[in-house]
Amino acid sequence: MTRLRAAVPTLLVAALALLTVLPLVWMGAVSLMSPGSASAMPPPFWPEHASLVNYRTLLLPERRAGGADGYQIARAALNSLVLALLATGLALAVTVPAGYAFAKLHFPGRAPLLQALLALIVVPAQVGMLPLFLLLKSVGLVNTYAGVLAPSLASVYAVLFIRQAMLGLPDEMLDAARIDGASEWRIFTSIVLPLVRPVLITLALFIFLASWSDFLWPLIVLSDQHLYTLPVALAAMSREHARDVELMMAGAVVTTLPVVLAFALLQRFYFTGILGGSVKG
Amino acid sequence: MNRTARAGLWFAAPVVALTFLIVVVPTLGAALLSVTDFDIYALGDVTRLRFVGLDNFAVLAHDPHFWRAAGNTLLFAALGVPATIAASLLAAVLIGSATVRWRPVWRVLLFAPYVTTLVATSVVWRTLLDTRFGPINAALAAVGIGPVDWLGDARTSIPAIVLFLVWKNFGYNMVVFSAALAMVPADLRDAARVDGAGPWLRFRHVVLPAIGPALLLATVLSVANFLQLFTEPYIMTHGGPAGSTTTVLYFMFEQGFTWWSLGMASAVALVLFAAILGVTAVQARLGRRAEWL
Amino acid sequence: MSTQGAVAPQLVSAFTAATGIAVDVQPLPWTAAHEKVLTAFAGGALPDILMVANDWLAELAMLGVARPVPGAFAGALPAAGAAVAVDGVPRALPWTLDTQVAFFHRGRLGAAGYAAPPATWHEWRAMGHALKRRRPDDYPLLLLLDWPEVLMTWGAQGTEPLLRDRDTRGNFATPGFRAALAFYVSLFADRLAAPLVGAQAGDTLAGLAQGRFAVLPSTASTVGDLNQLAGFPHAAWSLAAMPTPGPRPAPVLLAGASLVVTRDCRDPARAWQLVRFLCAPAAQRRLHALTGDLPAASAAWAEAPLAGDPLAAVFADAFTRGVGAPAVPEWARIVFEVQAIAERTVRGEFGIDAATAAMDTRVDAILAKRRWLLDRGRPA
Numbered sequence: 001m002t003r004l005r006a007a008v009p010t011l012l013v014a015a016l017a018l019l020t021v022l023p024l025v026w027m028g029a030v031s032l033m034s035p036g037s038a039s040a041m042p043p044p045f046w047p048e049h050a051s052l053v054n055y056r057t058l059l060l061p062e063r064r065a066g067g068a069d070g071y072q073i074a075r076a077a078l079n080s081l082v083l084a085l086l087a088t089g090l091a092l093a094v095t096v097p098a099g100y101a102f103a104k105l106h107f108p109g110r111a112p113l114l115q116a117l118l119a120l121i122v123v124p125a126q127v128g129m130l131p132l133f134l135l136l137k138s139v140g141l142v143n144t145y146a147g148v149l150a151p152s153l154a155s156v157y158a159v160l161f162i163r164q165a166m167l168g169l170p171d172e173m174l175d176a177a178r179i180d181g182a183s184e185w186r187i188f189t190s191i192v193l194p195l196v197r198p199v200l201i202t203l204a205l206f207i208f209l210a211s212w213s214d215f216l217w218p219l220i221v222l223s224d225q226h227l228y229t230l231p232v233a234l235a236a237m238s239r240e241h242a243r244d245v246e247l248m249m250a251g252a253v254v255t256t257l258p259v260v261l262a263f264a265l266l267q268r269f270y271f272t273g274i275l276g277g278s279v280k281g
Numbered sequence: 282m283n284r285t286a287r288a289g290l291w292f293a294a295p296v297v298a299l300t301f302l303i304v305v306v307p308t309l310g311a312a313l314l315s316v317t318d319f320d321i322y323a324l325g326d327v328t329r330l331r332f333v334g335l336d337n338f339a340v341l342a343h344d345p346h347f348w349r350a351a352g353n354t355l356l357f358a359a360l361g362v363p364a365t366i367a368a369s370l371l372a373a374v375l376i377g378s379a380t381v382r383w384r385p386v387w388r389v390l391l392f393a394p395y396v397t398t399l400v401a402t403s404v405v406w407r408t409l410l411d412t413r414f415g416p417i418n419a420a421l422a423a424v425g426i427g428p429v430d431w432l433g434d435a436r437t438s439i440p441a442i443v444l445f446l447v448w449k450n451f452g453y454n455m456v457v458f459s460a461a462l463a464m465v466p467a468d469l470r471d472a473a474r475v476d477g478a479g480p481w482l483r484f485r486h487v488v489l490p491a492i493g494p495a496l497l498l499a500t501v502l503s504v505a506n507f508l509q510l511f512t513e514p515y516i517m518t519h520g521g522p523a524g525s526t527t528t529v530l531y532f533m534f535e536q537g538f539t540w541w542s543l544g545m546a547s548a549v550a551l552v553l554f555a556a557i558l559g560v561t562a563v564q565a566r567l568g569r570r571a572e573w574l
Numbered sequence: 575m576s577t578q579g580a581v582a583p584q585l586v587s588a589f590t591a592a593t594g595i596a597v598d599v600q601p602l603p604w605t606a607a608h609e610k611v612l613t614a615f616a617g618g619a620l621p622d623i624l625m626v627a628n629d630w631l632a633e634l635a636m637l638g639v640a641r642p643v644p645g646a647f648a649g650a651l652p653a654a655g656a657a658v659a660v661d662g663v664p665r666a667l668p669w670t671l672d673t674q675v676a677f678f679h680r681g682r683l684g685a686a687g688y689a690a691p692p693a694t695w696h697e698w699r700a701m702g703h704a705l706k707r708r709r710p711d712d713y714p715l716l717l718l719l720d721w722p723e724v725l726m727t728w729g730a731q732g733t734e735p736l737l738r739d740r741d742t743r744g745n746f747a748t749p750g751f752r753a754a755l756a757f758y759v760s761l762f763a764d765r766l767a768a769p770l771v772g773a774q775a776g777d778t779l780a781g782l783a784q785g786r787f788a789v790l791p792s793t794a795s796t797v798g799d800l801n802q803l804a805g806f807p808h809a810a811w812s813l814a815a816m817p818t819p820g821p822r823p824a825p826v827l828l829a830g831a832s833l834v835v836t837r838d839c840r841d842p843a844r845a846w847q848l849v850r851f852l853c854a855p856a857a858q859r860r861l862h863a864l865t866g867d868l869p870a871a872s873a874a875w876a877e878a879p880l881a882g883d884p885l886a887a888v889f890a891d892a893f894t895r896g897v898g899a900p901a902v903p904e905w906a907r908i909v910f911e912v913q914a915i916a917e918r919t920v921r922g923e924f925g926i927d928a929a930t931a932a933m934d935t936r937v938d939a940i941l942a943k944r945r946w947l948l949d950r951g952r953p954a
Contacts, residue, residue, distance in 0.1 A: 009378035107289030128307025142617030184288030
């Protein structure tokens with residue numbers, strides 16, 4: 001094969017990759033343009049004078065009439081972060097022990113419960129959303145952090161994922177620890193968890209990303225603006241400020257940059273996580 | 282009951298209880314609501330509620346808006362699933378090519394759209410597809426194609442959103458297919474090449490059967506995802522123009538949270554649930570026949 | 575209904591300065607405001623005070639969202655007072671009063687030989703054609719297919735009400751509404767208006783300023799928006815009343831906003847204090863200065879700048895013939911669905927008669943529960 005023919009696949013992939021990220025690059029470029037300059041004919045691809053004015057407008061509280069600070073994007077970013085961290089912590093706390101139990105601890109009813117969980121996978125999340133809203137309303141949890149977090153705690157996927165990962169742990173090691181007199185909790189925390197740390201990181205990453213990008217449920221549950229998460233705040237802003245393209249792009253950057261960064265830093269875990277459960281070989 | 286069993290129950294209990302409360306009870310609640318006429322009046326005073334049996338479902342069966350939403354959803358799936366799977370497969374084949382260099386770099390770039398927040402990229406693409414100032418139309422104009430009213434013309438609104446969705450989602454299956462392709466037995470491929478089979482035949486008879494299970498799973502998940510489209514019409518087109526991008530879930534959201542016809546919305550939710558279940562079952566049956574499951 | 579939320583902090587800061595009571599204001603995008611209010615009600619998360627569209631008052635009264643108004647508000651314009659009453663009982667304090675008028679670009683109309691848009695439908699269409707002849711590639715009128723106000727305004731100009739039978743059935747197959755729909759659809763058919771929806775229209779004010787279209791039906795707050803638009807001087811535009819079917823004066827469909835103190839409010843006394851402050855003539859004049867919204871308090875009209883303002887006079891004249899929308903809880907939904915059918919008529923899916931029949935069928939279905947409740951003798 002000639003050198004040129006060998007280079008063709010690389011060139012093709014490179015072209016495809018650059019085409020793929022083009023919209024994201026454009027998003028960043030427009031966010032740095034001065035207000036109004038993107039609505040020109042023909043539309044510019046690069047800012048004439050790059051500036052952070054849109055980010056200032058977006059994030060700094062300023063009591064101007066008609067200002068975009070009304071949407072409190074900075075506050076929403078904080079909400080998103082806190083909620084994502086809480087969701088991750090709480091979801092891990094309930095699903096990891098359960099995954100371990102389904103994998104390694106024989107308890108009465110384990111098999112039928114597992115079947116039931118598997119059956120629940122096919123239930124789309126939206127079916128129960130309206131009744132769940134009414135249920136939360138009856139206990140006063142609408143428009144609260146707890147209300148937003150509720151669905152993340154019932155993650156059947158997470159339980160099954162952890163179970164799958166722990167099936168391969170050697171029973172002999174666990175039995176030996178039991179014989180030595182260690183309690184089940186001790187075994188779980190001192191022996192099992194350290195062994196599956198990469199899996200935990202992967203699951204934590206998935207839960208964090210899912211919580212950050214969650215839209216429909218927070219949209220339904222939150223009415224107080226100062227509790228809004230970023231996607232909800234951005235969507236509200238997009239209905240009102242549709243013409244302020246540069247501002248909207250800055251909002252989009254703020255919303256999506258953290259998850260892209262988290263992915264870039266932890267991509268090894270992310271890819272392992274995807275492949276962990278889905279390839280039948 | 283011994284110590285291990287007790288521990289097992291304690292470990293599993295929280296998530297099982299939460300799942301019961303948060304998934305099972307509301308799903309049963311949806312079934313219950315769907316046979317009532319719970320609406321804005323009942324929201325104010327629950328005594329203004331009537332049990333209506335299967336009336337909601339009957340009304341849905343005759344409601345042209347619902348059928349339009351169902352048709353739109355199926356059209357989304359019919360266009361989007363093959364497009365996404367094909368794009369993912371193509372990308373996986375390309376990136377799996379033996380002579381590709383800097384593969385991790387391209388993989389991250391190709392995967393990036395998948396991790397982005399859907400709301401944010403919906404906003405970006407809505408601007409990209411803008412008829413007057415969008416770069417896509419500008420690029421088309423440069424090659425002499427007149428401006429296309431992507432999101433404003435009922436004929437192009439669904440394809441435009443499908444284009445966005447393919448861009449957003451192809452990375453996930455690309456990774457899955459890459460791994461599956463890597464496991465295709467090399468000796469089989471070589472044997473086929475030695476036998477004189479061209480690339481297409483090799484693909485059809487050696488590669489495709491080997492990645493069959495992955496393909497099937499990806500298709501099932503993809504169909505289920507497309508049947509649940511909501512955010513894109515909500516952000517980009519508000520279900521329009523002329524209701525052309527209203528999906529079943531968007532229709533349900535409107536019934537439930539714009540008009541508070543919770544009885545009707547729950548009926549829609551159950552119909553959607555049944556559809557997803559049905560489609561999944563059919564695909565599983567097909568997969569078993571092809572011995573891919 | 576566009577920027578009150580953004581300027582509200584300025585209005586309440588005067589209140590806080592005077593009384594020391596701190597106020598937290600949350601603006602909502604108008605397109606989502608109705609659903610947000612209902613969601614807040616459903617979730618038990620209502621704020622203390624709400625600005626609501628008058629059209630929603632029947633629904634909010636049925637739900638019991640608002641506290642009863644303590645003492646009538648004597649200083650309101652008669653039309654405003656009527657607009658906040660449901661079943662004869664005032665449900666809110668009127669804040670602004672509004673209706674559709676036609677904003678126009680003086681230059682483009684002048685070039686076609688018009689000093690102002692004419693008064694009847696027939697002449698309006700002729701004006702549209704004259705404008706189109708001069709600029710065949712542009713659409714002279716901006717009528718967005720998801721703005722129901724224009725069709726409803728013309729529909730309300732007939733002699734028949736929009737709902738019949740104790741407001742439990744649609745009345746859209748009447749000659750009056752049929753004519754309104756036919757006129758509306760003809761404007762698109764004659765290519766005088768482009769079949770666009772809101773998201774595609776882009777910056778409508780910039781479009782008017784640049785002369786991309788010549789006539790823009792809108793509400794009073796557009797006056798404020800245009801005043802703040804750089805590069806479009808006051809002399810370059812004006813507004814006129816919407817056209818009517820014939821020379822006889824026709825009813826004018828009113829809109830507007832009012833303020834309610836909600837049932838969940840834990841300090842109603844201070845809340846009413848703020849509401850009365852905002853409805854007082856001084857605050858109302860300030861609101862007008864900031865946004866162009868027209869006050870419901872009649873005292874605010876007696877002095878400058880409103881007293882001598884020719885634009886405000888157009889509104890004032892329209893208010894004298896004002897009628898409110900039918901006071902049924904389902905009205906917002908009815909308007910939405912009727913407009914959806916009108917949009918599909920414009921796009922060729924229905925003929926006019928089929929469309930009005932479809933509207934009646936749809937509205938009858940929407941009002942089915944109301945019929946059942948009335949037959950059962952339920953309270954409002």
